[in-house]
Each structure stands twice: as structure tokens, then as C-alpha cells.
Amino acid sequence: MATIDAASGKRRPRPLSPHIGIYKLTMTMAMSIAHRISGAALYVGVLLLAWFLIAASTDAATFGVFSAFIESIIGRTILFGVTWALFHHLIGGIRHFIWDAGYGMDAPLRDQLAWATLIGGFVLTLIVWSIGYAVR
């Protein structure tokens, strides 16, 4: 219940706990936000997989529409973004398992893990795309 202000007789809102806006941005905070954003991106990205599977289960013409899209510049850009989101989220998840096991929460290591998540996500994306172009 909100308390009543004696002078004005109006309800005063309850005090709020400090939110992200008042803290200095740290690496672990940034990667926490990036984990949520990459997860939300994958939520939309699964539509590409659904489209691919439905097209492949329909007929060659429908599959051709999907192929043409995914091979276009826009399609490739979206697929590159989804690949990054997948690997960033995957490594971020492994980082959470390391924390759950009770390791990596001290000052130097937690920031190193956060940097490893950021760099590792891009490195894995570039490696997989290099393989993708090499096998064509």
C-alpha cells in the first residue's frame, strides 16, 4: 500500500530499488544484456528454420523461393546475424554453467569470461562462415 503524504493528502509512490540506469556499465552487465538480446533475436531467427523445413517438405519451387532469399544479400546478412546470436548465446550459456558450478565469479575471471563470450561469439561465427564459403 502506498503511504499517504500528510501535507498534501496524496498517495506517495513506494521507493524503487536502483535500476541499471544509475550504475556504471560493466562488462558482465553488458554481456547479460547481450545474452537477453541474442536470445530474443533467436526467437525470431527460428522462423528461418521453420521456413526452410516447410519449403523443403513442400516442393522444389517453394524450396527455390527460400534458397533465393537466403542466398540474397539481405538473406545472408540476416543469417550472419542469427549465426552470431546463436554462438554468442551458446557461449553465454556455458558461462552461466561455469558460474552455476561455483567458479569464475571473482573480479578478474568474471570479466575475462565476459570478454571471452563477446570475442568467442564473433570468432566462432567467422570460423563457421569461413567453412561455409570453403565447402561451396
Next chain:
Amino acid sequence: MADPLSGLRTPLGRVRFLGSARTGTTEAWLMHVTSLALIPLTIGFVWLVLDLLHMDYNGARAMLGQPLAAIVLLGFILAGILHMEVGMRSILVDYIHGHARAWALVANTCFSALLALACVYATLRIAFT
């Protein structure tokens, strides 16, 4: 207010439903189990996609028709979409309040269920036709 020690209600009846329902960890547990399963499944899925890159319609269908490929794909779809549904639930309850929250949660569940059905149906259709 009646004296809590009087009345016709039994002591058990007075305290029932006032405490933990013992289900508070369901979502955390689901996220952990699906995350763990998704580590190998994601590697398998990326492997599949890399194989599929240079394939035409018939090649892709032949590859996805193989048992191992279909099973990895189905595992990735089911674990992934369950993970995604529970994950989005935690985002929605953080940012959406009131009646809109209930509708958003329903929409999230329906969207995820429909997506899972579509992906599983399509995968099985490729495998069996």
C-alpha cells in the same frame, strides 16, 4: 478480524495455499536442462546446416531423410523451442505488466507451440515421404 485460533477451520485449512507451492524452480530447471541438451544439439545442428549449404532440393531432402540427421534436427527443434518459450516468458514478466502480461504469455505459448508443430511436422514429412 476473528481470532485466528478460533472458528471452525482446521489448523491445516488456515495455512493451506499461503506458502510455497513447491513449483517456483520449474522454469529455472527447464532452462538448465534444455541449455545442457542444446550444447551438443547446436553443434550437431550447425554441422547439418554446413552440410546443407551446397545442396539442392533433392540433396537436402535426402540428407534430412537420414535417421541421424532427422533425430538431431528434431532434438534441436524440441529443446530449442522449449528453451525459447521459457526464456521469452522471463523477458515478458520483466517488462509487461497487468492484463497485457497474461495476453503476451498466452501469445508466447501459442506461437512457440505452433512453431514446434510446424517444424516437427515438416521434418517428419521430409523423412517419411
